[in-house]
Amino acid sequence: MRILHTSDWHLGRSFHREGMLTHQAAYVDHLLDVVASEEVDLVVVAGDVYDRALPHVDAVRLADETLARLAASRARVVLTSGNHDSAQRLGFSSRLIDAAGVFIRTDPRTVGTPVMLEDEHGPVAVHGIPYLDPDAVREPWGLPGRSHESALTEAMRRVRADLAGRSAATRSVVLAHAFVAGAQPSDSERDISVGGVSMVPTSVFDGVDYAALGHLHGRHTLTESVRYSGSPLAYSFSETDHRKGSWLVDLGPRGVTSTTFVEAPVPRRLARLRGRLEDLLVDPALAAHEDAWIQVTLTDTARPTQAMDRLRRRFPHTLVLGFESVAPGLGSLPAARTHGRTDHDIAREFMLELRGGPPEPDEAALLFRAVDSCCDDPDLDPGVG
Template identity: 40%
Template structure:
């Protein structure tokens, strides 16, 4: 069985104010081409289909076109909602689409309902379990009820639908406050690890109940040990809610989304495909790709990481303005999205306008004068606390920004400005 793993399309996203829609169209064109050329059986899209909960019309139209074209290659499709997506909007037609071989899963209560394949390779069936992004306080009550139902099934007790359906409805509607009221007082905070561990435990039970099978799990989370970029939205404060790799033990392949850098764990069994385009300058040196997984009859997987080679590259340029504008060494950056770090002692007038005449896709301008010290947050905070006069604070700020002390003339200007401001305030 052949699987194409992609994620984090973020349709509708912009890059420092510039639309990425055309490049996202190119990325999808390339993914469709690969699905067809590689004779892929299944396309997996591991969350963050859109960049925001209410996406622009063009983004919705592009996603619809992507599903139609991918399905036209003969592949079935499994997509899940990520932390940027609205489950109720994105997955509104999931149950109908599933009949056509297209799963767009947003309902947590359906995470134990797999898409089943029977490859003609002599091996057991393949069960693909789509797990939408698990917001802990919303997902835990639903998973607890699923867990209770599985226990009732094991003991041949009837399922109590009256308990389950209201909580699932609350989860789909994001009624967080109501769900949290149902939790026992004084319980410890539910983590992403907790809910993911519970979900995967339930999935193992569901897979075992169906007899011999090969298992693929699709999830959207931050696993411990993975490397983030600057373009992901934090799922929690610090790294306390990272999910341990051990919760995915026993599955043949785990297709992850959320992190935008391609990376793999446990010999490639657990992997992030990464985003199809770079969404921050921290991804400047990343190769954007998809993963083509070949699963044999025993469930062992081999992976081919295929570069997409679409969209504008990212480049960071550093130097004085005159050199950046004239030197041929920067010719290749003229067609790239550019971050410029100017080292001129003084920031030139209309610097960005001059830069964009040569580098039309310049997105970021930073002024880092030659010899400037990196901003020292602790030192500045200490100076603010210890300063006895506004002029001292202004001069400290000047030195921090320019990497040198103010000249006598500049000091006089600052003094005059402060006197004028103080006089106006007193008046």
């Protein structure tokens, strides 16, 4: 059986106010092309189909179109809900949709009841575990603790109980949406920690032929049979160096026989630039980034005026601008350098010390007016320099 493992589509999400729906639709086209060209038998989607519990109507339309196209393809589909999805909304009419070969699993009560498929080597039990909120399942499942580890451990106990009653030839595929130890998160995932604890040990999935994980947006190989596909698109600049795509997994008679990472199309590259504004505007080595989405950190001693406008003349897709001055941090002048001096002189020197240069005339006038407004008796500090 050939499996395509994907997750974390986050349909409807934007990237620093840039709409991503067109790019998400392009990924769907790519996904369907891979299903056809690689003769995929099963597509597994490990959660976070949508970016929010109440998705925008255009995101719902794209999801509907995607599932309809997958239902018409050669592949079966097993899809689970993630922490961004509304389990009830995503799972609506799932029992009817099963008939089309698209199996949506969002209800914890179905954990332990697999989708049963067949290939030339025999049965394959596909267990779709939706995102499990520890608070929601603790009481009905009688969990000993309030943690993701407790919830997923109980879910896998139910999976193993089901597999124990099946023939030895049955192979197992599990979908789960969680933070599994050994993987590195990025900035774009929502925190799912409970009491500061969110990690689940990899050993929870021991004995499973393949565990298709979702939640983290970078691809990770935790073991040969436990993997994250990551999100198909970058959703934060912390993912600048990620390779996005999906895992193509071949399941033989005794488990996984091969895995290949299929890279997804990149709508626009990401780049993070750092330095003085004037240097960034003229550096020829940065020409390769002129069409990328850009995050810029400026290190000028004084904050440049109209920095974003000037950057966008060269880098029109600059989305994030930050400042990290190399000037000394805020502090105070020693008493010896303030004794017997006017407030105006002290303010001027403090600005010189902080910025490395004197204030401009209009800045000095504004600064002195501010000083005067704070003085108890402006006559004690005569004259504006």
